[in-house]
Every structure is written in C-alpha cells, then in structure tokens.
Amino acid sequence: MSVAANSKSALDAVLAAADAGLEATRERLFALLSIPSVSTDPAHEADCRRAAEWVAADLRECGFSAEVRDTKGKPLVLAQHAGPGDKAPHLLYYGHYDVQPPDPVSLWKSPPFSPALVEGPNGPRIVARGAVDDKGQVMTFLAAFRAWHEATGSLPVRATVVIEGEEEIGSPHLEPFLVAEQKQLAADVAVITDTGMWNIDTPALTTRLRGMVYTEITLKGPDRDLHSGIFGGSALNPINALTRILGYLHDAEGRIAIPGFYDDVRPLDPAIAAQWQGLGFDESAFLGAIGLQHPAGEHHRSGLERLWARPTADLNGIWGGYTGHGSKTVIPSEASAKLSFRLVPDQDPEKIVACLKRFLAAHAPADARIEVKVFASSGAIEVPLDTPFVCAASTALAEEYGRTPVMMGCGGSVPVVESLSRALGISSLLMGFALEDDQVHSPNEKFEQRCLEQGIRSHARLLAALG
Amino acid sequence: MSVAANSKSALDAVLAAADAGLEATRERLFALLSIPSVSTDPAHEADCRRAAEWVAADLRECGFSAEVRDTKGKPLVLAQHAGPGDKAPHLLYYGHYDVQPPDPVSLWKSPPFSPALVEGPNGPRIVARGAVDDKGQVMTFLAAFRAWHEATGSLPVRATVVIEGEEEIGSPHLEPFLVAEQKQLAADVAVITDTGMWNIDTPALTTRLRGMVYTEITLKGPDRDLHSGIFGGSALNPINALTRILGYLHDAEGRIAIPGFYDDVRPLDPAIAAQWQGLGFDESAFLGAIGLQHPAGEHHRSGLERLWARPTADLNGIWGGYTGHGSKTVIPSEASAKLSFRLVPDQDPEKIVACLKRFLAAHAPADARIEVKVFASSGAIEVPLDTPFVCAASTALAEEYGRTPVMMGCGGSVPVVESLSRALGISSLLMGFALEDDQVHSPNEKFEQRCLEQGIRSHARLLAALG
Numbered sequence: 001m002s003v004a005a006n007s008k009s010a011l012d013a014v015l016a017a018a019d020a021g022l023e024a025t026r027e028r029l030f031a032l033l034s035i036p037s038v039s040t041d042p043a044h045e046a047d048c049r050r051a052a053e054w055v056a057a058d059l060r061e062c063g064f065s066a067e068v069r070d071t072k073g074k075p076l077v078l079a080q081h082a083g084p085g086d087k088a089p090h091l092l093y094y095g096h097y098d099v100q101p102p103d104p105v106s107l108w109k110s111p112p113f114s115p116a117l118v119e120g121p122n123g124p125r126i127v128a129r130g131a132v133d134d135k136g137q138v139m140t141f142l143a144a145f146r147a148w149h150e151a152t153g154s155l156p157v158r159a160t161v162v163i164e165g166e167e168e169i170g171s172p173h174l175e176p177f178l179v180a181e182q183k184q185l186a187a188d189v190a191v192i193t194d195t196g197m198w199n200i201d202t203p204a205l206t207t208r209l210r211g212m213v214y215t216e217i218t219l220k221g222p223d224r225d226l227h228s229g230i231f232g233g234s235a236l237n238p239i240n241a242l243t244r245i246l247g248y249l250h251d252a253e254g255r256i257a258i259p260g261f262y263d264d265v266r267p268l269d270p271a272i273a274a275q276w277q278g279l280g281f282d283e284s285a286f287l288g289a290i291g292l293q294h295p296a297g298e299h300h301r302s303g304l305e306r307l308w309a310r311p312t313a314d315l316n317g318i319w320g321g322y323t324g325h326g327s328k329t330v331i332p333s334e335a336s337a338k339l340s341f342r343l344v345p346d347q348d349p350e351k352i353v354a355c356l357k358r359f360l361a362a363h364a365p366a367d368a369r370i371e372v373k374v375f376a377s378s379g380a381i382e383v384p385l386d387t388p389f390v391c392a393a394s395t396a397l398a399e400e401y402g403r404t405p406v407m408m409g410c411g412g413s414v415p416v417v418e419s420l421s422r423a424l425g426i427s428s429l430l431m432g433f434a435l436e437d438d439q440v441h442s443p444n445e446k447f448e449q450r451c452l453e454q455g456i457r458s459h460a461r462l463l464a465a466l467g
Numbered sequence: 468m469s470v471a472a473n474s475k476s477a478l479d480a481v482l483a484a485a486d487a488g489l490e491a492t493r494e495r496l497f498a499l500l501s502i503p504s505v506s507t508d509p510a511h512e513a514d515c516r517r518a519a520e521w522v523a524a525d526l527r528e529c530g531f532s533a534e535v536r537d538t539k540g541k542p543l544v545l546a547q548h549a550g551p552g553d554k555a556p557h558l559l560y561y562g563h564y565d566v567q568p569p570d571p572v573s574l575w576k577s578p579p580f581s582p583a584l585v586e587g588p589n590g591p592r593i594v595a596r597g598a599v600d601d602k603g604q605v606m607t608f609l610a611a612f613r614a615w616h617e618a619t620g621s622l623p624v625r626a627t628v629v630i631e632g633e634e635e636i637g638s639p640h641l642e643p644f645l646v647a648e649q650k651q652l653a654a655d656v657a658v659i660t661d662t663g664m665w666n667i668d669t670p671a672l673t674t675r676l677r678g679m680v681y682t683e684i685t686l687k688g689p690d691r692d693l694h695s696g697i698f699g700g701s702a703l704n705p706i707n708a709l710t711r712i713l714g715y716l717h718d719a720e721g722r723i724a725i726p727g728f729y730d731d732v733r734p735l736d737p738a739i740a741a742q743w744q745g746l747g748f749d750e751s752a753f754l755g756a757i758g759l760q761h762p763a764g765e766h767h768r769s770g771l772e773r774l775w776a777r778p779t780a781d782l783n784g785i786w787g788g789y790t791g792h793g794s795k796t797v798i799p800s801e802a803s804a805k806l807s808f809r810l811v812p813d814q815d816p817e818k819i820v821a822c823l824k825r826f827l828a829a830h831a832p833a834d835a836r837i838e839v840k841v842f843a844s845s846g847a848i849e850v851p852l853d854t855p856f857v858c859a860a861s862t863a864l865a866e867e868y869g870r871t872p873v874m875m876g877c878g879g880s881v882p883v884v885e886s887l888s889r890a891l892g893i894s895s896l897l898m899g900f901a902l903e904d905d906q907v908h909s910p911n912e913k914f915e916q917r918c919l920e921q922g923i924r925s926h927a928r929l930l931a932a933l934g
Binding site: 210234235 | 696698759761777784785787791794796832903
C-alpha cells in the first residue's frame with residue numbers, strides 16, 4: 001500500500017496513518033511512562049536501561065537499525081534509517097528518556113508512574129512524570145516515523161536518532177559519545193523536541209536558550225554537632241553563616257550581587273525586544289497560575305526579558321541541622337545549599353563559577369570552610385534564523401496550525417544544543433509542543449493529547465518538507 | 468546493720484556503701500541507657516514509658532513509694548520518702564529520663580543505645596545517648612538514696628522525686644503537673660542535677676541560666692514546585708527569600724539585628740564579671756576542642772559573658788527544595804528554618820516572639836506568606852546565693868573535692884527552674900557533674916565514671932548536711 005515519498009499524496013497518506021494510529025501511539029507512550037527512569041537516583045538504574053530498551057525496540061519497528069549503547073553513566077539509544085539514500089538531507093533527532101524525581105509524591109493526584117488520561121479544558125491530557133519532559137515529546141517524532149513507515153515503507157530523509165538518559169542530570173556522558181561517534185552522527189541539522197509552544201493554538205520555534213551552572217555549596221564549621229546552650233555565643237554556626245552569605249546574593253534592585261557576574265551580559269537586541277513586546281505577555285496571569293501576584297527578579301525589566309534574556313540565581317535546595325518534628329537545640333557542624341544560575345549568551349560558565357567562589361570566600365566568616373561542587377555547566381545559545389531548516393520547520397508548523405510560528409526564547413537550558421554545536425559543528429532546530437501549564441518538574445506533570453497529535457503531524461510535515 | 472542517720476559515722480557508712488555499690492550502679496545505669504527514650508520522636512512513645520517504669524522501680528528499691536503518672540504527653544515519675552518525719556527538711560529532686568535524638572547516627576563509634584565503658588584520659592567513661600544528659604546525672608542521686616537506704620535503712624530528709632520525660636522538648640506538661648500536685652510537692656528547695664562542673668577537679672553550683680525561645684519559620688511562595696528554567700527571573704523563590712531575611716539576623720558587630728531584641732537586657736553586674744574573669748576561661752582551648760579558632764558572636768565581649776550572660780540567635784535547622792544527590796532545577800513552593808534564641812534575665816519570651824514576627828514581616832518580599840510556630844519558651848534565671856541550701860551544697864562539694872565550688876553561669880536553659888519557682892514558689896539548687904567535653908546532644912555523648920562516683924558521694928554528703 002506504499003506510495004511515493006515525495007509527493008503531496010504521500011504526506012496526505014502519512015497524516016492519515018498518524019491520525020488512525022493515535023490511540024495506539026498513546027498506548028505506547030503509556031508503556032514508556034510507566035517506567036520510572038529517574039536518572040538522578042541510583043535506585044532507578046535498571047529502570048533507565050528498561051526505558052532505553054523500550055525506545056530502541058520502538059524504533060526498530062519503524063525500520064530503524066537501533067541499539068542501546070553503554071556509557072559510563074546511563075545507556076543511550078542510537079538508531080539510524082538510510083531513508084532514500086546518500087543524497088537526501090541527514091537529520092539528527094535528539095530526545096531523552098530520563099525524568100526528574102517525582103517528589104513530593106504526596107501532591108500527585110494519580111501515581112506519577114501510572115499514566116492517566118484525564119479530561120481537561122483542552123480535551124484529554126496525559127498525566128505522568130515525563131508526560132511532556134521528554135517522553136511525550138519524543139513520542140511526537142517516533143510516531144511521525146511510524147506513520148511514514150506505515151504509509152510509505154520508508155522515510156523521506158536520512159535520520160539518526162539519539163535518545164539519552166542523563167538530560168536531567170546535566171548530560172555528563174553525551175558529549176564524549178557525540179565526539180566518539182562524530183562520523184556516523186555527521187548530520188546537516190539536529191531536531192530537538194524538548195521545548196514549548198507560545199500557547200496551544202500558536203506553534204513556536206525556540207531560538208534562544210539560557211545556559212546553566214548548577215552548584216552545591218557546603219559550609220563547614222565545628223568538627224561536630226554542638227549544644228546551642230553550651231556553645232551558642234562563642235561557636236560559629238554554619239547555618240547562620242550560610243544564610244548570611246546567601247543573603248548577599250541579590251541587591252535591593254533584584255540584581256545578582258556577585259562581582260563580575262554581569263561583565264559579559266549584552267543588552268537585548270532592540271528588534272528582538274520589539275518582537276517579544278508584540279506577544280502581549282501577561283505576567284500577572286503567568287504568575288497568577290502559580291498563586292503569585294508580584295514579579296520577582298530584576299526591577300525595571302520586562303517579564304519576557306527577565307525570563308528569556310536575563311541571568312538568574314536560584315537556590316534549588318537547602319539543608320542543615322535538625323529538620324525533623326519539634327525542636328533540637330543543636331548547632332550543626334555544616335550546612336549546604338544547591339544554587340544554580342541561568343546564563344545568557346556570552347556568559348562563560350567557568351568564569352561564573354570562579355566569581356561565585358570569590359564571592360563566597362569574601363563573605364565567609366573566620367573558621368568557615370566552604371566547598372563548591374559543580375553538577376552541570378553549559379553556556380546559553382542563540383540559533384541563527386536564516387537557515388533552510390528553520391524555514392522548512394516554520395512552513396510545516398504554519399501549515400499544521402494555520403498561523404505563523406513565534407520565534408521564542410526559553411528560560412531553561414538545553415545543553416545538548418551547545419554539545420551538538422561543539423562536537424559535531426551543527427546547529428539545532430528546536431521544535432517543541434509543551435505548554436506553560438504542563439507542570440514540568442512538578443507534581444501532576446501533563447501533556448495535552450492535542451499537542452501530542454499536532455506534534456506528530458508537524459514532524460510528519462517537516463519530514464515531507466525536507467525530503 | 469543500720470546506724471543512726473545524723474552522725475559522722477552514718478555518713479562514713481553511707482559513703483562506704485556508695486563506693487561498694489559502684490559497679491552495680493553502673494550496671495543499673497546501663498540498663499536505663501539501653502532504653503531509647505527520645506521524646507521528640509513519636510516512634511519512641513513506648514520506650515519513654517519503659518524508661519519511666521524503670522526509674523519508678525529503682526526508687527521503690529530504695530524505700531520510696533513511687534508511681535508512673537500519665538500526662539497529656541510523656542508520663543512522669545513521682546516518688547516520695549518520708550525520711551525521719553515531718554520536722555525534717557523536704558527536698559524535691561528533679562531530673563529527666565528523656566533524651567535527644569541520636570542523629571547523625573553514622574558518627575557514633577558505638578551504637579547510641581548500647582552503652583559502652585571506654586577508657587579515656589580521666590579513666591573509664593560511659594558512652595551512650597543520655598549518658599550525662601540526664602540519665603547519668605539522675606543516677607547520682609538515685610545511687611545516693613540507695614546508699615543511705617542500705618547503710619541506714621532510711622533517708623535523713625523528706626524527699627520527693629520528680630523525673631519527667633519531656634525536658635528535651637520544652638517540658639510542656641510539667642508545669643501543669645506541678646500546679647496540680649502543689650500540696651504534696653511543697654518542698655523547701657528543689658535539687659536539680661542537670662548542669663556541669665567547672666572542670667573534673669573543680670565542683671560548681673550553677674546560679675545563672677539562660678532562657679530560650681525555640682521557633683520554626685516557614686516561608687511560602689508559589690502554590691507548587693516550579694521549574695527554575697521556566698519561572699526563574701519572575702517567580703518568588705522561597706529559599707532565596709528566606710535566606711535573604713535570615714541574612715539580616717545579625718549586624719556586622721555580631722549583635723542580633725531584630726529591633727527591640729535588647730530592650731530589656733541589663734548590663735552584667737561588675738562583681739559577677741570580676742568573679743568570672745578570675746576563672747581564667749581559655750576560649751581558644753574551648754573552641755579548639757571543637758575544631759574552631761575564632762570566637763563568633765558579639766564583638767568586644769568576654770567569652771564567658773557571651774556564653775552565660777548575653778542572648779543569642781542560632782539557626783538549629785534549615786530545609787527546602789531538593790536535598791538529594793545531584794541536581795534538580797526546582798524553585799520550591801516553601802522553605803523552613805528552626806531558629807532559637809537564648810535569653811538573659813528580664814527578657815520576656817513572648818515579647819521576643821513578637822519582635823521576631825515584626826522583623827520577619829518587615830523583610831518579607833511581596834507574595835511571601837510567613838508562618839511562625841513556637842515550640843519552647845522560658846525566661847532566664849538568677850538563683851539567690853544566700854540560702855542555707857546553697858551553703859549546705861557548697862560545704863558538701865568542698866568536702867568531697869577538697870576545693871571551693873565555683874558559682875557558674877550556664878548558657879543552656881533549665882526551664883524547670885522557672886516552673887518550680889512559678890508553680891511552687893521554691894528556688895533551686897543546681898548541683899551537676901557534667902564536663903564541657905561530654906558531647907551533650909552530639910554523637911558519642913559520655914559521662915566520666917569519676918563524675919558519676921563523686922556525684923553520688925556529693926549527693927550523699929548533701930543529704931547528711933541537710934539531715
């Protein structure tokens with residue numbers, strides 16, 4: 001029943017196959033979501049491997065040669081499809097099968113690894129840890145491949161797929177893999193589906209990403225826990241000292257007060273600023289959805305500029321001393337915090353870490369010993385807008401949604417974009433289908449079924465446009 | 468084999484009995500230390516009752532009528548001995564059978580509730596949670612009663628014993644009990660053994676105690692955990708906000724920067740200051756023993772003044788966000804800290820809580836909701852020095868140790884002293900045998916066997932002196 005690949009009727013048949021297969025696609029996604037592949041937690045080692053095996057098997061069904069490759073960390077999936085041959089464009093699809101921890105588990109309305117289909121204001125939605133980040137988004141191109149395979153027996157492009165298992169912990173083993181496999185990964189462009197839309201009716205390409213440095217700071221004082229009655233007033237208290245230092249992190253204007261931190265930050269291009277102004281971003285509604293009313297962060301900057309084009313310093317965790325029920329009159333021997341920075345273009349992660357270390361040392365009281373671990377480090381990215389791939393993706397999205405896609409910024413980092421550029425010299429096409437209210441990294445994470453469906457159709461169209 | 472109670476030969480016989488029974492005393496103490504009576508942890512409810520029953524049974528063996536009395540919290544032990552009759556002085560002995568949690572358990576060299584006898588520089592020492600605070604110290608007077616009972620068949624005074632099970636959580640049900648049982652508890656003085664010596668050769672009475680207010684602060688922001696990439700730069704981060712507020716807690720001179728905090732603090736009496744100066748307190752050695760070199764706290768104050776006569780603000784615990792291994796890019800919905808204040812005479816705990824609440828509100832950013840719980844609250848104490856009981860205790864200690872006892876201050880609170888004064892109108896004699904390096908509230912808590920032995924003998928002598 002196959003038809004020729006590069007024709008209008010081929011695309012129509014592919015889209016029909018995608019539509020007909022939607023329920024089966026959702027069932028496959030549920031199977032993948034049921035695997036608790038939490039990469040940061042060593043207890044889920046085997047689950048990560050199971051998720052990789054699942055993805056490889058799915059790709060094989062779509063005509064790919066696929067294998068699970070070991071790394072020094074979690075395994076990754078490498079799959080290839082020759083398409084119509086060597087003259088066709090070569091696309092490298094990237095996604096990740098690992099997910100964030102589900103905690104706090106008590107806030108989930110259904111178990112995080114028992115996917116549920118729940119009716120919402122935009123129709124049915126899929127609720128599970130990883131529903132949108134990134135298993136559901138990966139499913140958009142997996143199902144597009146399947147639709148092409150079913151309708152035409154092949155793909156209209158050469159395709160390589162890399163699905164890693166360490167995105168949520170900073171992808172420590174991805175770049176070495178890309179470097180080692182440089183030859184077979186030498187694609188024309190990377191296609192990444194791990195970003196969002198402007199809203200459920202308005203598609204987007206993301207062309208600007210913040211980078212990130214993620215650190216853990218430990219301040220050590222006395223060599224043991226102390227009774228605060230016996231030692232209080234004489235001994236250094238590490239929690240007092242750590243909170244005092246962290247209290248200096250921002251100035252009264254909401255700027256980060258680490259000397260040197262803004263040295264390499266460029267002012268926002270006025271054309272970009274105007275484009276974003278036109279989006280009519282409603283920050284009150286954005287914050288209202290999470291129970292807040294007042295923007296935090298730098299004063300005298302627009303909401304989208306603060307979210308997409310200004311760096312941040314957020315404490316993601318803090319702990320020390322007695323944290324159980326009731327009271328314990330202890331001065332603990334140490335206290336720790338996880339502190340991450342979102343970076344903008346030209347900020348150098350290593351330089352930021354050096355600035356942080358100097359800042360901590362400058363404010364540390366006598367006897368405090370400070371240790372800094374760096375868990376993740378990646379620069380910010382700006383994607384060039386004038387490539388044939390960006391044009392093809394714009395067209396595919398415009399045809400699917402009936403409106404021009406927005407060129408968005410994104411506050412989060414997608415470090416793989418930088419790795420792909422560095423290791424393979426290729427740029428990335430960031431076409432994603434997440435919505436603002438998808439509860440990414442939070443309890444009750446969800447993915448709209450309509451986003452899944454139109455994501456699949458958009459990928460099918462992009463394949464046709466590039467084939 | 469009994470001899471008359473109020474004679475020199477009676478005391479000699481009692482001291483001989485105490486010495487002969489030392490090994491049996493230690494075995495009884497080990498049995499009590501084996502019961503993990505952690506009052507702050509609901510999982511140890513039954514252990515607390517077991518400890519109370521154990522103490523009551525021990526007192527019965529020494530001729531007391533003893534019972535375990537229920538309260539709305541942990542049970543307490545009430546025991547009475549008529550001694551030589553109504554004309555004899557009536558002493559009220561107080562102690563507590565509950566202990567602090569043993570965490571961090573990994574730092575113990577032997578299991579916290581498997582008492583060990585370990586050789587140290589001052590001879591054998593008893594290592595266990597509660598070894599000195601307060602089970603070992605309670606054993607000093609229990610064994611003194613036993614020695615009097617064995618040697619004379621009675622006690623030379625009327626004695627009432629109250630051993631509670633909630634000292635480590637602020638004694639919430641002790642004062643109601645004292646008020647309810649006012650009549651049978653109407654003693655001439657209270658004897659409390661929960662304080663320290665100046666050093667192992669130099670006995671002490673403690674005549675000045677700091678009070679305490681123990682609070683838990685929770686700062687709430689967004690109504691759920693957020694992805695720091697999506698919301699960072701716009702949403703209030705509760706850990707950022709909490710550390711920023713806590714960073715204001717002290718000024719550059721180490722003073723507590725809460726407006727109104729020092730309003731009622733009196734300057735230290737110059738005579739007391741001179742007495743303490745004469746003790747030659749070596750703060751470098753005091754801090755050196757815990758791995759520190761530089762005094763923290765208020766500048767331009769002596770070490771003993773900071774420890775015994777100045778208030779403090781110590782963070783005893785802090786938590787929020789992701790505290791597991793690796794990284795999670797979350798902005799949590801809330802963050803919490805445990806903050807306690809050591810108070811000095813004339814500071815009113817309720818007024819301090821009110822000052823704290825105003826301070827927190829003044830520094831809270833927009834959208835932050837702050838909750839304050841108060842777990843414990845007691846004023847500071849100064850004991851009058853000119854009573855016959857203080858004189859008798861001084862004499863007993865001087866005879867046992869061959870040197871005059873020091874009139875010390877104590878940085879920790881013993882809230883029962885205030886409760887006894889308020890509920891029964893009696894003052895307290897604070898005669899204790901703990902040493903500075905006993906690791907109170909820390910891993911590897913210990914009690915020197917020599918302190919146990921001389922503590923028993925001192926209590927035996929005090930009974931003779933008052934009989």
